[in-house]
Amino acid sequence: MSLIESPELAKRLARAILSDVAMYNPEKVESGIKNDNIFDLLSEELEEGRQHFHSRVSPDLNPDIIYEIAVVDVLIKRAGKIESSIW
Numbered sequence: 189m190s191l192i193e194s195p196e197l198a199k200r201l202a203r204a205i206l207s208d209v210a211m212y213n214p215e216k217v218e219s220g221i222k223n224d225n226i227f228d229l230l231s232e233e234l235e236e237g238r239q240h241f242h243s244r245v246s247p248d249l250n251p252d253i254i255y256e257i258a259v260v261d262v263l264i265k266r267a268g269k270i271e272s273s274i275w
Contacts, residue, residue, distance in 0.1 A: 191246040195254070198245045202258035205237040210263055217263060222271060226263060234259065 192198050210217050213233060220226025227234065238255055245251045 189244075192244055193246050193249070195249055198241075198249050198251065198254050199258065201244060202241055202255050203262055205241055206258050206262035209233045209237055210266070221264075230263070 192201060209230065213230060216229045216233075217226065220229040238252075241255050242251050245254070
């Protein structure tokens with residue numbers, strides 16, 4: 189399988205991976221937002237997703253940046269309805 193070279197496809201993959209993380213861990217997401225420790229609670233899942241993402245995307249696309257933006261877009265922004273001292 190060849191590496192993804194398209195920035196749009198890489199962004200789509202990152203969002204899909206993180207959507208899966210959120211879907212399979214709703215309690216951790218909610219608790220992490222409420223208690224401002226989402227990155228601690230999901231550290232294993234986020235790292236596993238990052239590893240998978242890096243295995244599929246060309247390093248020329250700066251995959252860390254794409255993945256981190258997707259983390260914010262999928263895990264943080266979508267959780268905006270959860271009560272938290274963060275906002």
